[in-house]
Amino acid sequence: MTARVQTAPFDLAAEIDGFGAGAGAIVTFTGVVRDDTGLMAALDIEHYPGMTERALQDYCRQAADRFGLTDWRIVHRHGRIPVGDTIMMVATAARHRHAAFQGADYLMDWLKSRAPFWKREIAQDGTATWVDAKSTDEDALNRW
Amino acid sequence: MTARVQTAPFDLAAEIDGFGAGAGAIVTFTGVVRDDTGLMAALDIEHYPGMTERALQDYCRQAADRFGLTDWRIVHRHGRIPVGDTIMMVATAARHRHAAFQGADYLMDWLKSRAPFWKREIAQDGTATWVDAKSTDEDALNRW
Amino acid sequence: MTLDILYFAWLRERVGQPRETVTTDAATVRDLIAELTAASEGHAAAFSDMASLRCAVDQQLADLDSPITDAREVAFFPPMTGG
């Protein structure tokens, strides 16, 4: 049961080694920097030190209560993250698969719209553009 | 895009190394042998050689079409699998998170009720009991 | 017509063998089951609970009314429990 914010890359294999012992179902989500235009170099992610880890822990505890998760983990990077690199991961463990799936899906929706991170796209020519929040992300939260 | 059936353990880290290159979202599901009673030693899983891998591939292709998955992988073990060991894994990759989540969730529902595997619980005293199919698994399929 | 018949899980245990080859003129899975049921007490036991019976014709999931006229392999088994 860990929520971590860091600049360094993480290793999914190491993160889930020993994760969720005793559970029947483990779900992981990994977000990767995508380049849809062929012009992007990296994301630059800003966050709110002090608030971020506590907010992530709050969302995870809510998800654990609601879905009966037996273990959870969030790792979210900040700073400059090149195209193709992993941005963040969520892992959930539960007795049964639907709880693990729903817990991870729910956490991702919270994290997208309620965790204090802000993304800027850095183009290959150095131009930096703040990423707009998507109304679909806000809609996704309202499913729960 | 791989569907594999094997007796040997698999290494999730190795399975997802290079998986889903170019995707923005990767979801994995791992099923683990659970011991709810404290009396279980292992699962023994029988399958239908010849049919199994092709059925898994069919379900994966359907899921890929339906949810726009850019990559998928299923590894399912058979034979004797001790408590705490991983039974199977599904990985899905897509541009966006909801497609990856839904693809993996859908595949698990198909796999539970339509892939030719049969589980037997082996107790510590050697007693073997076939696992009954759950009506909830059949219900889960009807969601889609 | 010669057909390979396969049995899995507790159907295999009840029949007492994992496979057999039969000669039959059965047109559908249902007709074939009627013939097989008469073959032995084990077969009768295997097919006694039709609600728990699943089948595949040439390795594709099928139902009782599926034709088997051109089939080479028919498999019988209980509801699947993968994952």
Next chain:
Amino acid sequence: MTLDILYFAWLRERVGQPRETVTTDAATVRDLIAELTAASEGHAAAFSDMASLRCAVDQQLADLDSPITDAREVAFFPPMTGG
């Protein structure tokens, strides 16, 4: 009352600094914004789009009517884009 004010993302860029300390008697976030808006053109630009404004009081998400009477830290930022 002395308050630490934090700005993130493009609000930080518009204000031109990541944090400042202010002395205020504002009772709510809304009152505080009215005071800050008058401080400079950058502040006015930062607070010009209230629909895109989010805030936290003492590191908890808050809204415009949240009281800040006992607060030590108020943060302003655009809608979050994590994950």
